[in-house]
Amino acid sequence: MAPPLTRPGESFSKGEVWMTEPQVEDRLISGRAVARKIEAGAAAGAALLRARGIEPTLAVVHLGNHADAASYRRAIDQSARRAGIDLRTIPVPIDDAQQGLLEVLTCLNNDPSVHGVLLQNPMPFALRQLTGKQLSADKDVEGQTALNLGRLALDEPAVVPCTPAAVLALIEDRLPDVRGRRVVVVNGSTTIGRPLAQILIAREATVTVCGIATADLAEETRRAEILVVAIGQARAIGAEHVAEGALVIDVGINEDPSGSGMCGDVDTAAVLGVVAGVTPVPGGVGPVTTAMLMANTVLLAERHGVALLPARA
Numbered sequence: 001m002a003p004p005l006t007r008p009g010e011s012f013s014k015g016e017v018w019m020t021e022p023q024v025e026d027r028l029i030s031g032r033a034v035a036r037k038i039e040a041g042a043a044a045g046a047a048l049l050r051a052r053g054i055e056p057t058l059a060v061v062h063l064g065n066h067a068d069a070a071s072y073r074r075a076i077d078q079s080a081r082r083a084g085i086d087l088r089t090i091p092v093p094i095d096d097a098q099q100g101l102l103e104v105l106t107c108l109n110n111d112p113s114v115h116g117v118l119l120q121n122p123m124p125f126a127l128r129q130l131t132g133k134q135l136s137a138d139k140d141v142e143g144q145t146a147l148n149l150g151r152l153a154l155d156e157p158a159v160v161p162c163t164p165a166a167v168l169a170l171i172e173d174r175l176p177d178v179r180g181r182r183v184v185v186v187n188g189s190t191t192i193g194r195p196l197a198q199i200l201i202a203r204e205a206t207v208t209v210c211g212i213a214t215a216d217l218a219e220e221t222r223r224a225e226i227l228v229v230a231i232g233q234a235r236a237i238g239a240e241h242v243a244e245g246a247l248v249i250d251v252g253i254n255e256d257p258s259g260s261g262m263c264g265d266v267d268t269a270a271v272l273g274v275v276a277g278v279t280p281v282p283g284g285v286g287p288v289t290t291a292m293l294m295a296n297t298v299l300l301a302e303r304h305g306v307a308l309l310p311a312r313a
Helices: 031-051 067-083 094-109 125-134 146-153 162-174 193-202 217-221 285-308
Strands: 057-063 086-092 116-119 182-186 206-210 226-229 247-250
Touching: 031 067, 031 162, 031 285, 057 067, 057 094, 057 285, 067 086, 067 285, 086 094, 094 116, 094 125, 116 125, 116 285, 146 193, 162 193, 162 247, 162 285, 182 193, 182 217, 193 206, 206 217
Parallel strands: 057 086, 057 116, 182 206, 182 226, 226 247
Antiparallel strands: none
């Protein structure tokens, strides 16, 4: 029998029902379906821009030919085609990484036909920091420059980082209003956990951020109505970590210990009979994150178009 979809810790008779009770198979949240909606919105925006003579363009800069990175570029290419966004892929030789990247970024920063720039991982940490400082915030499609993260923290208009934006889209697909909801984020990084917490706090959710120093992780996560996990440990979150009726967003992507492909940080099979919804891996957060690249590219192109408008007398 499916669990009552109430606030965790309350009985079904007393609790507030906050979702329609789904069948077990419907508890898997389709990231691909959410991604298609975002791509459709980006495509509509791109069409309006093209009518004004602006071709939304995303440049992907990468080092070498890492297999996983190449697979992600193919996914980006497919998403860009659906969204009507021009994609440029720019490889930089590993043996000339620092100088090559800096030269490429200088060119892209000064190229008015390019609206968004993605510095694709894998990239050495020190080099990532250096190039991140070189990238213009006006072309920061990932929302990871200090200026964009600062704007986000101050609740000012900013390019929202793609993965936190994807997590929010998946949450809102099942629960449009997070005001007052208890959210636990198991990740404190500047790429996922911190910006996501800021986004949710701005929507008046009650947010707890956990990390490696959290004394009793399961005790914290069981309090969550919405649980977001990104710890990089295969199937580390099981049924003992979740409350009945919780919504679980699995950001992790790991090699399956069984050798059968990829898996997330959540043991999906273990929690499926307990939670109201959970994102699968693959097919959950990943496609939505890619779609957010397209949405952000259109946003940056729109801002570029506004900047080109003549000043009013």
